[in-house]
Structure formats: structure tokens, C-alpha cells
Amino acid sequence: MASLAFLRHLVQFHPLIDNHAHNILDRESATDYDSYPLEAITSEAHGRALQNAHTSLPLTRATSQLAELYGSPCEGWADILSARDQSIEQDYDALVRRCLQGTHMLLLDDLLTDEDVETFDWHDRFTVSKTKRIVRIEAVAASLLRQLGSGERKPGETVWSIFRSQFQNALSEAMEDAAVVGFKSVVCYRTGLDVDPYSSDDATLAASLIRTLDSGTTKSGYRVEDKPLNDWLVQQTLKAITFRKRSGVVKPLQFHTGLGDNDINLLKSNPACLQPLIAQYSDADIVLLHSAYPYTREAGYLACVYPNVYLDLGEVFPMVSREAQERILRESLEITPTSRLLWSTDGHFHPETFWLANRQFRQALETVLVDYVQNRDYTVSQAMRAAADILFNNSNRLYGLKQTPQYAPGNVSQLSLAKEPKLSSVSNKFDQFLLAHPDVEYIWMQWIDYTATVRVRMFPIREFARIAQSQRRVGISLAVFRMLQDDFVTTEGSTTGQFYLEPDLDSLYPNGAMVSPAAPSATVMTFWRSETNDPMDECPRTTLQNIVNKLYVEHQIDILCGFEIEVVFLQLVAPTDEATGRTTAYRPATTNHSWSQMTSETRRMVPLLEEVVRTLASMGIELQQFHAESAPGQFEFVLPPASPLKAVDALFAARQVVVAVADRHGLRATLHPRPIPGSAASAAHVHLSIHPPTRQDAFLAGILSHYSAVVAFTLAQNASYERVKSGFWAGSEWIAWGFQNRETPVRKIGPGHWEFKSLDGLANPYLAVAAVLAGGYLGLKVDMPLTIQDCTVDPSTLSPSQRTAIGITTPLPKSISQSLAALEIDEALQGLISPKLVQSYLIVKRTETERLNSMPEDQRRLWLIERY
Structure with missing residues (x-):
């Protein structure tokens, strides 16, 4: 059976898909602390209020952890800034790479700002798979309004008809774009989450559009914050998502929920306000971002009772204290299926936001899951599956990413299992298989003889680990070379001598339901090796x-x-x-x-x-x-x-x-x-x-x-x-x-x-x-x-x-x-x-x-x- 050591290792090293983040600053802007204060990595405050963050528990904790990241002793925030400047000066890419270690893929809302940040595909160099985009619908609308404010109209066209057509076309283009895997709305910041599930009439929407145009200029831009228009943007996106889902195109809509900076209406950031909309668009997948803190329970309820709702566990790491993070996780798990929980950093601007979020989330997740196992709420295998789902599998499935987790060299190849010293090191491939299939208890080693008979030896998982490490060998009589289906050995055959089975770890398959209701097991094919461990000419797999x-x-x-x-x-x-x-x-x-x-x-x-x-x-x-x-x-x-x-x-x-x-x-x-x-x-x-x-x-x-x-x-x-x-x-x-x-x-x-x-x-x-x-x-x-x-x-x-x-x-x-x-x-x-x-x-x-x-x-x- 899998042990707590395996659980701890999986939580700390399983690759993750970051399902919501933003662009990182370019090198020149990374130390512009006036425009991008580093204190903002643990606080949503701005201006003078942000100075108070120095006495907050989240920033104090971050100070200690960042000192570890920079590899330099730091007594206070000034030392952190100095060590950071030195790291950036020496090798900014190396700092980013350390901060994104363990990240398999990023899904970026790359419309937070178009200044001072790297493009979304720049991030590809630091992750296993290419970065994907999340399209922010209000930013798309603002861009169209800027064009509309300076453009000409054809006879018979109205401002509203032009905008409506252009926005719907933009949605269609995003649906067709392979780099786009979802959409995001910040209606929470603009008019609140009490989105009307039904569209207003064209006259009302046209008036709302005119008010929005009147509130800005082509130079200053247009902030969409008039309720009929804001609600319409959300409705149109959900309609497009629902329509395209019927043809197999699945691109969810993310909603900012819960905490944000001081221009948010905290009461209307409660995801419970979205309930009528969720019910109306029941075929559209919806992601509630940022743990919906402080409304985590409300969000968890929605993800429990509506099949189209997912709860993202991001942003509160590292924005709240360690105890609060663990409490948020426990509240998320109270009734929410683990298959509906996603992970994100909400990382933005500073690469350290990614590093702190991932580090603190893994710490909290390990604490909570180990506690549940020790109290027999979960088995170890169930807890490992929950962790893998939250970190990787759920996002992989929801966004249709079709990814296979890949482990960073050195993280997985050497398991450090203090409680199981005899299983101190197994091969990287076997490690990956165990982490992906933690419930497997037995391995069937198979070989195929010349009569096409499948022959098998079965081993408990710990014993097979020794075989995989070459700590022991499995000998088979050479009589197999001259043996029939019923074990009859031909007259030319010999029962003297043996060959050895070497598992080909590339051929590991979980047996799954194949052997139900027996204990979970897996199958591995083998090569044949001689006494001196050389490949044998008689081996069918080696021959091929x-x-x-x-x-x-x-x-x-x-x-x-x-x-x-x-x-x-x-x-x-x-x-x-x-x-x-x-x-x-x-x-x-x-x-x-x-x-x-x-x-x-x-x-x-x-x-x-x-x-x-x-x-x-x-x-x-x-x-x-x-x-x-x-x-x-x-x-x-x-x-x-x-x-x-x-x-x-x-x-x-x-x-x-x-x-x-x-x-x-x-x-x-x-x-x-x-x-x-x-x-x-x-x-x-x-x-x-x-x-x-x-x-x-x-x-x-x-x-x-x-x-x-x-x-x-x-x-x-x-x-x-x-x-x-x-x-x-x-x-x-x-x-x-x-x-x-x-x-x-x-x-x-x-x-x-x-x-x-x-x-x-x-x-x-x-x-x-x-x-x-x-x-x-x-x-x-x-x-x-x-x-x-x-x-x-x-x-x-x-x-x-x-x-x-x-x-x-x-x-x-x-x-x-x-x-x-x-x-x-x-x-x-x-x-x-x-x-x-x-x-x-x-x-x-x-x-x-x-x-x-x-x-x-x-x-x-x-x-x-x-x-x-």
C-alpha cells in the first residue's frame, strides 16, 4: 500500500497546471518598485495602505521564504529588495526559472496590462508545455470601443449594431484560436456578480453603450462599468460557450470572485450572486476564481450542486496567513468534490508571486491531506488521487489540454522516504507511474512465449520496486524456449539454466477494471536477459x-x-x-x-x-x-x-x-x-x-x-x-x-x-x-x-x-x-x-x-x- 511518505512526496513534486495567472514583468521593469511595489505580492492594498503590509503576517512569512529563494540571509524587507536586485542583475531568467519550477503549463490572462510585461509566449521557455491564453472579455470590449470611438459608420449602422457584431465576432475568433483555452470576466469589479441572466432590450443596451462611450475617450480608453452592457458581455460569452460546446469545443468562463483591491464591492463579490446565471447557462463550464475568499463555503456549495461549476483555489496563497490558507482548503473540501477543485497562483508581474503561491499551497495541501489520512477520512491512495487531480488532472480535463505530467529531473527520481528506508530509490519512470496510479498494490510481470501464450509472475509493489532497481532478479527456466501451451517441454528442451526477466517500465499499464474486484494492479512487459545481464537473441521483444x-x-x-x-x-x-x-x-x-x-x-x-x-x-x-x-x-x-x-x-x-x-x-x-x-x-x-x-x-x-x-x-x-x-x-x-x-x-x-x-x-x-x-x-x-x-x-x-x-x-x-x-x-x-x-x-x-x-x-x- 502507498504510505504517507509517498503522499507527501506527491504533493510537493507533482507537476501542476496553473489555471489562472498573468504576465511577468520584463527585466527592466522588474525593479521598478514605484510602479510595481514588491509588497503587493502579499496584499491587495494600494498606495499608503500598502505600507501597512510590512506588519502583516503574510508579508512577514514571505520575507523568510524569499530569503530562501534568493539564497541570502535577510533580516528585513530592505535586505529582501537588495537580494532580489542582485538576483535580477545576475540572471533574471534563472530567477524566473526557479520561480516556475514544477509548473507544467500556464494559462494566462494576458490582458491585465500591455505595458512593461513579457508576451504570453515568452513564458514558454520556463514550462514543460506551451502557455495558453485566457481571454478577458471586458478588455476585448474596451479595445473594440476604442476602435469604435475613432471609426466611421456605414449608412444605416448604429453604434450598438456595430459593437454587437464586432464583439460576437471576437468571441468566435477566440473560440477558433487553439492558443485560447478559456475566457475571464471581471464583472465582479465593475458592477458586481449579480449578473442578470437575461439580456436587456436593444434600446437599453444601446443607451448603456452610449453612457460607456461618453465616460471615456479614445486616448484615455473606455472602462466598461455600466450594468446592462456588462451583463450583456457575460451573457453573450456564456451563449457562445454553450453553442460551441455542442460541437466539442469546450472553453470555460472564469469569474473573479471574492477579495480584490479597493475598487471592488465586497458584498457583490460573493459568488452566491451568480446562482441564477449558473442555473440559466447550465451547459457552460464556469470557474469561480480566487477561492472566492471570504466566501469560500458559498463557492464550494455551488461547485457541489451544479455540475458546470468549478472552484479555483488561487490568490489566497500568499495573501493570507498559513492558518487561513489551511482553513480555506478545509472549507473547500467540506462538500466540494475534489474533481471540481482547480489550482492557480494568480501570479502576476513579479515571478516571486508564482513561487510563493506554489510553495505555500503545497505546504497547506500536504498538512490538510495528511491530517485527513491520519483521521481516516481519506486513505493514502485517495488523498494522493485528490492531490494529483487538484494540481493537474482537473485543469487538464476541463480545458481540454491533453497533457501528460512530466517531472523535473531530480525531483522524482530519488524518493526520500524516511519511514521506508528499504524503498529509498526507484527509477524515474516507475516513480511517475506510482504518482499517477497511487492505488496500485501489485505488478504483473509478463512475457510471451513462442506459442503466443501470455505468462505472468505477480509481485507486491514493494518487491517489484526492488526488481525495478535491479536489487533482485527474476529467473525463468530455459525450458520456456521449448515449451508448449500446457507446459509440455519438447524432447530438445532443457530444464537446466535460466534467463532473467527485466521489466520494461515504458510498458506499464494499470490493470484498472480488468481484474475487478481484486486489488488494484498493473502489468509490465519484459525483456529477456542472460546470466551476465546481456540481451538474449531468443527474446521476441528484443528481436522486434x-x-x-x-x-x-x-x-x-x-x-x-x-x-x-x-x-x-x-x-x-x-x-x-x-x-x-x-x-x-x-x-x-x-x-x-x-x-x-x-x-x-x-x-x-x-x-x-x-x-x-x-x-x-x-x-x-x-x-x-x-x-x-x-x-x-x-x-x-x-x-x-x-x-x-x-x-x-x-x-x-x-x-x-x-x-x-x-x-x-x-x-x-x-x-x-x-x-x-x-x-x-x-x-x-x-x-x-x-x-x-x-x-x-x-x-x-x-x-x-x-x-x-x-x-x-x-x-x-x-x-x-x-x-x-x-x-x-x-x-x-x-x-x-x-x-x-x-x-x-x-x-x-x-x-x-x-x-x-x-x-x-x-x-x-x-x-x-x-x-x-x-x-x-x-x-x-x-x-x-x-x-x-x-x-x-x-x-x-x-x-x-x-x-x-x-x-x-x-x-x-x-x-x-x-x-x-x-x-x-x-x-x-x-x-x-x-x-x-x-x-x-x-x-x-x-x-x-x-x-x-x-x-x-x-x-x-x-x-x-x-x-x-
């Missing part, structure tokens, strides 16, 4: 990665790979034989079933299908589509493209989810090529693309010239060859290719992009993809010409002379024995894959074939259904 690396190093070619999972869902229809313990019969889960149709029976399968999709999404695997396939009970799930190793890792994770979810619904999910005799077959088609595609012909030529041997890995059992037939859209019977032709084994889709149809769920896909890529590499190595021409029909329908005319001369193997024979004589392919691996593979597959052929057909089919 080696070939991918050779293609890049020697030919500067990158590979993308994506899989389709075709699966048949079956129901048990005959009881288990008590004497043998074997299942006796299955039938398809649906029979009123056809390709890409929603029949009455397939509709009943939708909850299962959607559960698969949701489970995979929770693991970080976003399916591209899913639909009914042709055979009874058959469905297809399309995985996203990735690098070959990651794509195969994701394929196994997805397959295991499909099987587990089906099992929870009382069904058996099988990858058997044809579990229902006479029905359409199941495959595991793989899409491959090479980048750049400039040498695509040589790459394809190499694959086709070695295709008979390649299919020994892709069509790995005799049952697989039931698909090597014409008329099934499965690639027909000849080695050929065709543009968008599903009756050739290779379908070309675009430049350097092909679908390979000669692959199913009985194959080890690491070896299958390695074999295809090996053929492509061999073609590139000799710059092989592509002699087989584009075939536009099923090659089996052509006469021998017609096939020969377009270079189609070789039939596909019709059995595993034929393809293994082709592999045995293909020395070039063997040499690239690994002679040792191929030797073991040939022995295993021939022994497997002999044992399967000895079974009656029905028994053999059931035997495979139970295992694949």
Missing part, C-alpha cells in the same frame, strides 16, 4: 526492437504500427465434463448478426463493448473505433497507431481487457481464427507505415520476396490457414499486393502505408511484426525492385498467364508445415531475426502441430478456444 533500431539507424526510417482486434464472444451451452474437467460446447453470443449492423442482438452487446472501451481509456489506450464484424458474435476493436513495441504492448493489454470484461458478462472471448465452423474468420490485421515513404517499393518488395517464411510467424497454427482462401476478404491465396484491395494479403492504403492481412490471434505479434519488418529491411538493404504489380482483383480469379503478367507467381502456404519449411531455408530472414530464436521456434511449432493434429477436430477447436 533490434529490427526497428536497424531500420532507423541504417535507413533513417521510422515505423508506426496499429492493430485491429477481431474477437468472437461465445456462450457456454453444454456443461463441463466432470470426468475430464473440459468444456464441451460453445455457441456465439449473437446470431442475428452482420457486419457493421446494429441488430436487436448486437444492441444487447453494446454495454459490454462500451465497458471495454472505457476500461481501455482508463488505462491510457484510446480506441479509434469498434463495430460488429461478419461472423456471429464477432466484433472488432481498432487500436491507435504507435511505435511497434508500444503497439504490441497495447495490443496485449487490450486483449486481456476484452477477455476479462467478457468473463464478467458470463462470456468467453476468443481469438480463434474460426471458432464457429463455416463462419467468417477472425484476424488480427496490422497496419504498418514507414516514414519517410520514399523507398516504399524496395521495402514492400523485400516483404513480398520473403512472405512465405514471414507467415510462419504471422499464421502460426494450422487453424490460421483456414483463412487462406478466396472470397473471404482475408487476403486470398497468392502473394500479392493491391491498392485498397482486401483480397490481397497486403493492402496498400497510402504512400508507405499498408495493411497486412496474414496475421491472427494465434501468433506472437512481437515475432510477427519483427518478421514483416525484417523482410522490409532486407528489401532496403539491396534496393530490391518491386516486380509484383498492383493487383486490382482477387488474384485467384486470374488465369495463370494473367497472374504472371503482373508478377504474381507464388501461392501463399496452405499449412504451418509449408511456411515453417519456407522459414527453414530462408537464411537471410533467419540471420536478421536470430538463428537461435528461429531454431527454437521451428522445434516448438512442429511439436505443437503434431500434438494438435493428434486431436479430433472438435476437441482441437475447444482446446484452442480455451487458450486464445
Whole structure:
């Protein structure tokens, strides 16, 4: 189980998204304390009132902490200013970088001022991801009014009609701008938060606009503070947000609430005033900024009872005392779901505002969450999830940022766990995974043998941490190299010696709902290492990665790979034989079933299908589509493209989810090529693309010239060859290719992009993809010409002379024995894959074939259904 030490570490070092801040001063203005007094970092006061801040607890506390930031002993405020001036003089960028350490992304309201500050994209150099904009609607309106005051009007146009059109256009442009992720209103400062949810008539609005124009000049500017016009700006923004949300564009509206400088009406800064507006625009996401202090409870209530409201916890750090900060957090958590809480610094002008806010917030959050854990209000895992959500996940989701947290080097790679000295240091990748998935208790280490059987060892999280740190090794008998699905070892096999599993931390996936209701766990794939810790030639994952690396190093070619999972869902229809313990019969889960149709029976399968999709999404695997396939009970799930190793890792994770979810619904999910005799077959088609595609012909030529041997890995059992037939859209019977032709084994889709149809769920896909890529590499190595021409029909329908005319001369193997024979004589392919691996593979597959052929057909089919 996760400990308090992990919780403390997460709170202090988890990357954060600052969902509301402002621009930092340029270097020349940073020490202009007359225009930008440093005391303002802890107070909203101005002028003479700001001088009183020197005796406030927030500034006293900040003095001590800033001395630490500058690395200089400071007795008082004068020493702080001196140390700061020195830091800026030495390296202003370095100071900014220290102040923004741990900040993954900034969302800036960059219209606070356009003088003396850096542009919003200047801040990119100090954060992991590029800065995004929050558009202040009153500033947009003021800019339009300045133009309107000096512009000319066309006949029939009124000032109001022009302004209305221009403001609505400005909203539309902001909606289309990818750099803009939200809007902000300061109506709280202007006329208060009691915004009328309904627009006034045009005459009233036109009069309000005229009063606003009369109050300013094109030189001095126009401050929008007439209530009908101010309310209209808010209403129009919420209408635009609601309208665009229907098309998938989500950009929330932030409201300044609570404390501010002395031109605010404190009573009307209570977010409770917004309740009618929130209810009226229930589809528009609304963020209540600045903890709404001193109205935190009111804001928390709104975020609790309205699904479109979020509470931001910013600005009070570092504006109030430590006790007040902790109290504000507790009040926020009284009834507000942690999924509705966001973090921001409200940092502005001085970079220290960011540093102090982040430091003090992390301190307060740690104190409050640890207290809740010790009082058993939260488990450690629940508290860690709450912290990660508040700091990062909620903003990432709300603003559609699509970010993955990245940790600063040195912060996460060395966990300092005083209470758990045996777990003092784990790898950075494992740390990141634990922080993102704090509830995981067990790790499943998996490897895939030559029969495509998934084998697993399970470890408690602390023991796996030792494995990840190379403090211990996991040995596996070398008998695995010559072992069948039922643990039978071939006569050539040996139980002497062992290899070692090395976890590939890039392949960590949370098992999520896959193993519910068991304790939370995760899966990791492994590489095989020798006694001397060298990579082993016999390892399928190492083999695949080696070939991918050779293609890049020697030919500067990158590979993308994506899989389709075709699966048949079956129901048990005959009881288990008590004497043998074997299942006796299955039938398809649906029979009123056809390709890409929603029949009455397939509709009943939708909850299962959607559960698969949701489970995979929770693991970080976003399916591209899913639909009914042709055979009874058959469905297809399309995985996203990735690098070959990651794509195969994701394929196994997805397959295991499909099987587990089906099992929870009382069904058996099988990858058997044809579990229902006479029905359409199941495959595991793989899409491959090479980048750049400039040498695509040589790459394809190499694959086709070695295709008979390649299919020994892709069509790995005799049952697989039931698909090597014409008329099934499965690639027909000849080695050929065709543009968008599903009756050739290779379908070309675009430049350097092909679908390979000669692959199913009985194959080890690491070896299958390695074999295809090996053929492509061999073609590139000799710059092989592509002699087989584009075939536009099923090659089996052509006469021998017609096939020969377009270079189609070789039939596909019709059995595993034929393809293994082709592999045995293909020395070039063997040499690239690994002679040792191929030797073991040939022995295993021939022994497997002999044992399967000895079974009656029905028994053999059931035997495979139970295992694949």
C-alpha cells in the first residue's frame, strides 16, 4: 500500500497546471518598485495602505521564504529588495526559472496590462508545455470601443449594431484560436456578480453603450462599468460557450470572485450572486476564481450542486496567513468534490508571486491531506488521487489540454522516504507511474512465449520496486524456449539454466477494471536477459526492437504500427465434463448478426463493448473505433497507431481487457481464427507505415520476396490457414499486393502505408511484426525492385498467364508445415531475426502441430478456444 511518505512526496513534486495567472514583468521593469511595489505580492492594498503590509503576517512569512529563494540571509524587507536586485542583475531568467519550477503549463490572462510585461509566449521557455491564453472579455470590449470611438459608420449602422457584431465576432475568433483555452470576466469589479441572466432590450443596451462611450475617450480608453452592457458581455460569452460546446469545443468562463483591491464591492463579490446565471447557462463550464475568499463555503456549495461549476483555489496563497490558507482548503473540501477543485497562483508581474503561491499551497495541501489520512477520512491512495487531480488532472480535463505530467529531473527520481528506508530509490519512470496510479498494490510481470501464450509472475509493489532497481532478479527456466501451451517441454528442451526477466517500465499499464474486484494492479512487459545481464537473441521483444533500431539507424526510417482486434464472444451451452474437467460446447453470443449492423442482438452487446472501451481509456489506450464484424458474435476493436513495441504492448493489454470484461458478462472471448465452423474468420490485421515513404517499393518488395517464411510467424497454427482462401476478404491465396484491395494479403492504403492481412490471434505479434519488418529491411538493404504489380482483383480469379503478367507467381502456404519449411531455408530472414530464436521456434511449432493434429477436430477447436 502507498504510505504517507509517498503522499507527501506527491504533493510537493507533482507537476501542476496553473489555471489562472498573468504576465511577468520584463527585466527592466522588474525593479521598478514605484510602479510595481514588491509588497503587493502579499496584499491587495494600494498606495499608503500598502505600507501597512510590512506588519502583516503574510508579508512577514514571505520575507523568510524569499530569503530562501534568493539564497541570502535577510533580516528585513530592505535586505529582501537588495537580494532580489542582485538576483535580477545576475540572471533574471534563472530567477524566473526557479520561480516556475514544477509548473507544467500556464494559462494566462494576458490582458491585465500591455505595458512593461513579457508576451504570453515568452513564458514558454520556463514550462514543460506551451502557455495558453485566457481571454478577458471586458478588455476585448474596451479595445473594440476604442476602435469604435475613432471609426466611421456605414449608412444605416448604429453604434450598438456595430459593437454587437464586432464583439460576437471576437468571441468566435477566440473560440477558433487553439492558443485560447478559456475566457475571464471581471464583472465582479465593475458592477458586481449579480449578473442578470437575461439580456436587456436593444434600446437599453444601446443607451448603456452610449453612457460607456461618453465616460471615456479614445486616448484615455473606455472602462466598461455600466450594468446592462456588462451583463450583456457575460451573457453573450456564456451563449457562445454553450453553442460551441455542442460541437466539442469546450472553453470555460472564469469569474473573479471574492477579495480584490479597493475598487471592488465586497458584498457583490460573493459568488452566491451568480446562482441564477449558473442555473440559466447550465451547459457552460464556469470557474469561480480566487477561492472566492471570504466566501469560500458559498463557492464550494455551488461547485457541489451544479455540475458546470468549478472552484479555483488561487490568490489566497500568499495573501493570507498559513492558518487561513489551511482553513480555506478545509472549507473547500467540506462538500466540494475534489474533481471540481482547480489550482492557480494568480501570479502576476513579479515571478516571486508564482513561487510563493506554489510553495505555500503545497505546504497547506500536504498538512490538510495528511491530517485527513491520519483521521481516516481519506486513505493514502485517495488523498494522493485528490492531490494529483487538484494540481493537474482537473485543469487538464476541463480545458481540454491533453497533457501528460512530466517531472523535473531530480525531483522524482530519488524518493526520500524516511519511514521506508528499504524503498529509498526507484527509477524515474516507475516513480511517475506510482504518482499517477497511487492505488496500485501489485505488478504483473509478463512475457510471451513462442506459442503466443501470455505468462505472468505477480509481485507486491514493494518487491517489484526492488526488481525495478535491479536489487533482485527474476529467473525463468530455459525450458520456456521449448515449451508448449500446457507446459509440455519438447524432447530438445532443457530444464537446466535460466534467463532473467527485466521489466520494461515504458510498458506499464494499470490493470484498472480488468481484474475487478481484486486489488488494484498493473502489468509490465519484459525483456529477456542472460546470466551476465546481456540481451538474449531468443527474446521476441528484443528481436522486434533490434529490427526497428536497424531500420532507423541504417535507413533513417521510422515505423508506426496499429492493430485491429477481431474477437468472437461465445456462450457456454453444454456443461463441463466432470470426468475430464473440459468444456464441451460453445455457441456465439449473437446470431442475428452482420457486419457493421446494429441488430436487436448486437444492441444487447453494446454495454459490454462500451465497458471495454472505457476500461481501455482508463488505462491510457484510446480506441479509434469498434463495430460488429461478419461472423456471429464477432466484433472488432481498432487500436491507435504507435511505435511497434508500444503497439504490441497495447495490443496485449487490450486483449486481456476484452477477455476479462467478457468473463464478467458470463462470456468467453476468443481469438480463434474460426471458432464457429463455416463462419467468417477472425484476424488480427496490422497496419504498418514507414516514414519517410520514399523507398516504399524496395521495402514492400523485400516483404513480398520473403512472405512465405514471414507467415510462419504471422499464421502460426494450422487453424490460421483456414483463412487462406478466396472470397473471404482475408487476403486470398497468392502473394500479392493491391491498392485498397482486401483480397490481397497486403493492402496498400497510402504512400508507405499498408495493411497486412496474414496475421491472427494465434501468433506472437512481437515475432510477427519483427518478421514483416525484417523482410522490409532486407528489401532496403539491396534496393530490391518491386516486380509484383498492383493487383486490382482477387488474384485467384486470374488465369495463370494473367497472374504472371503482373508478377504474381507464388501461392501463399496452405499449412504451418509449408511456411515453417519456407522459414527453414530462408537464411537471410533467419540471420536478421536470430538463428537461435528461429531454431527454437521451428522445434516448438512442429511439436505443437503434431500434438494438435493428434486431436479430433472438435476437441482441437475447444482446446484452442480455451487458450486464445
